[in-house]
Amino acid sequence: MDDPDDVRVLIAEIRATIALSETNPMRKLGSRLIDVVLPSCEQHPFNSDAYWECALRTWTLTLYRYSGTCKMRPWNDSTAVVDPILRVIGIKGLRVADASIIPEIPSAHLSVPTYMIAEKLADMAKQDWGYPTDPLPS
Template identity: 45%
Template sequence: MLFSDIPVIKDLPVGKIMYDHLFFPNLAFTVNKPITLNVLPYLHPETYLDYAKYGSGTVGYCLAEVMQYINVNVTNSSNPHPGAADIELMVTGGSVVSDLGFWSRRYLNIPQKLYDTLWKPFEFVPIFMVVPVLLHPKSKGYMTLLSKDPKESPLFFPNYFSDPENHDINTFIGSIRETQRIIKSPALQKYGAKIVDIPIPGCEKHGFDTDEYWECSLRTIMSSIYHQTTTCKMGPNTDPEAVVNPKLQVYGVKNLRVADVSIAPDTISGHPMATAYMIGEKMSDILKALYSL
């Protein structure tokens, strides 16, 4: 999108590439014992007082109790770092119904009607989720300005599952199969772990648990983990996609640098928080060296 009344200092491909970590929020399992997150404590004021006084209790519960990084060996060609994990499995002791859909349904952008069909039957039922996160998507999105007003949020076009080879879908399906293998382990079968098999509306025709069913499901229910990167890619001045140089300076714009995960030239094999810290520390070192007396 171009705005003719915005003067152009340097024409750079800002926002022309955007990667995001997306995840599938509908891989849930019931168990035969109340070992999962219970919503009832959240209804009592004492729960919040305990957390305020002692920093403990249900409010301090970690949403991701277990994280496993795997390479499903399906789409290595989409992984910029061969051998690195292409999927993260986050195991949470709750699910979309743990808060009766009050917050999580909205966070995941799940329509109320869909929630009522898929999740509402499991309110107050012991249930947990395994959440596959795609670490190295081959699909590329982009972002652009909404207007010339800097206070207005930009427009995001993630283009999920747009790669023509279907690598991203196949990687997700591989992660679901690996999750099913783990669920069959004695440790989880001790609790009678069983997949929730209510079919997603519109996908019933494929037959539950077929690859076609999971592809339909993935294209129906998908959420962002809000790890957008690479909109201000770092690279040499010979790279037509580069926006900043290795010193985080924006090409062609004096005294302007970018110091966040938007400069990441590739997707990241994990959550970008540590990468953001590293970039900030590097920026600090650069500035201290530049301005030290």
């Protein structure tokens, strides 16, 4: 939050959320602003812009799960780290099977896609080593 506009936008979002919580439908659900002051922000009047800036600088965090740091690519993409069969490009014998290969951050939780990626790599590794990939061989 080096740019003052970042703080300004976040405070505007807080104020919009408070306004939403004060609508009749939300009040009927029992919505209310709880004015518990953060100890590190006691020097500012509660609900002032200075208070919210202090709160933002104290408690702001991302809800995104880390992903996309080791982009998987099609064969012809030179910007990626991992090829379509999860091998790290330029390093023999190393594969990646986690959320880092997902090229864009999804809007959902990463557990299920990560399990799918790991299961796919397990099947590919079994195939490479000559093991059956069918979980219930006949």
